[in-house]
Amino acid sequence: MSSNKSFSTETANRYALALFELANENSELEIVEKNIQDLLQIYNSSSDLKNFIKNPTQSQFNQLKVIQELSSKMNLSKVVNNFLSILVTKRRIFFLNNIFQNFLILVSKKRGELKASLVSSKNLSDDELQNLNKELSQTIGTSIKFDYKVDESLIGGLQMQIGSLMVDTSIKNKLRKYEQIMLEV
Numbered sequence: 001m002s003s004n005k006s007f008s009t010e011t012a013n014r015y016a017l018a019l020f021e022l023a024n025e026n027s028e029l030e031i032v033e034k035n036i037q038d039l040l041q042i043y044n045s046s047s048d049l050k051n052f053i054k055n056p057t058q059s060q061f062n063q064l065k066v067i068q069e070l071s072s073k074m075n076l077s078k079v080v081n082n083f084l085s086i087l088v089t090k091r092r093i094f095f096l097n098n099i100f101q102n103f104l105i106l107v108s109k110k111r112g113e114l115k116a117s118l119v120s121s122k123n124l125s126d127d128e129l130q131n132l133n134k135e136l137s138q139t140i141g142t143s144i145k146f147d148y149k150v151d152e153s154l155i156g157g158l159q160m161q162i163g164s165l166m167v168d169t170s171i172k173n174k175l176r177k178y179e180q181i182m183l184e185v
Contacts, residue, residue: 012095016102019083024110028079033107035080036100042074043097054094063088113145116162121154121170136162 023032043049052058052066067088071081087093108115116136124132129148137143144162151159155171 008095008098011092012098012102015087015092015095015099016106019079019099019103020106020110022083023079026079028077029107029110031077032079033104035074035076036103038074039070039076039080040097040100040104042070043100053096056091056094060088060091063093067093108145111143113143114140114162115147116144116160117147117149118158118160119149119151119154120158121150121152121156123150124148 019032020029023029043053053063064085067084068081070076071084076084084093087096087099092099105115118129118132129146133144133146140162153172155175157168157170157173159170159173160167
């Protein structure tokens with residue numbers, strides 16, 4: 001069976017696995033995970049940082065300097081700091097987002113968590129999210145970690161994806177189905 005994975009996907013997977021194993025060996029998995037989440041939040045909210053990291057014309061010296069400055073201001077663990085330096089030195093820093101996403105998936109799997117995406121038409125309270133999470137976790141038999149978003153274009157209801165299972169109870173989806181039926185008649 002052949003694999004359709006690209007070079008960048010394979011590379012990101014290998015680096016994520018290396019970081020995971022290193023953090024696990026040093027018993028710093030939780031610290032490294034928190035550092036990664038914080039870095040991803042900054043990375044995703046700053047187009048300047050994103051452009052700087054993805055720019056192949058940046059010198060290693062400049063990239064290392066920025067990474068070291070960021071590392072000291074965020075008080076990153078030595079493992080994360082050294083890992084970022086290796087990414088710069090090996091010219092793999094532009095895979096940063098993919099590597100970190102893969103790392104977080106590995107950490108979730110180690111905890112036995114299942115990643116799920118939840119999109120609702122209105123903002124759900126923390127209690128509603130916790131109740132939904134609790135009920136689904138009991139039904140499936142494993143803990144679930146939601147990636148939660150609000151999309152008012154759904155009009156009502158929600159969309160949820162757990163692995164390959166997709167549940168769409170949105171009014172938007174129902175209207176689309178009725179439209180399809182009417183076009184077929």
